[in-house]
Amino acid sequence: MAQRPLKRNTCEGCGRTHYSRSPLTRFCGSTCQSRTWRKNNTASQEQLEQEYLSQEAEKAAQQDKEAA
Ligand SMILES: [Zn+2]
Numbered sequence: 844m845a846q847r848p849l850k851r852n853t854c855e856g857c858g859r860t861h862y863s864r865s866p867l868t869r870f871c872g873s874t875c876q877s878r879t880w881r882k883n884n885t886a887s888q889e890q891l892e893q894e895y896l897s898q899e900a901e902k903a904a905q906q907d908k909e910a911a
Pocket residue numbers: 854855856857858859870871872875
């Protein structure tokens with residue numbers, strides 16, 4: 844089986860240049876990959892609070908409608 848050509852990529856986590864034979868590799872290593880994933884998928888407590896407040900406001904509005 845022929846080896847795939849090496850590609851030079853810029854890591855999306857730390858911005859460093861890294862080399863890989865996989866065209867799908869976006870990170871220099873699993874550390875950067877998981878760190879970036881966590882950053883994109885974990886909301887801050889402030890964001891969660893805002894979400895909670897609008898959720899409660901929606902619930903209250905729903906109850907008002909049902910009561911009327
Ligand atoms: Zn990196």
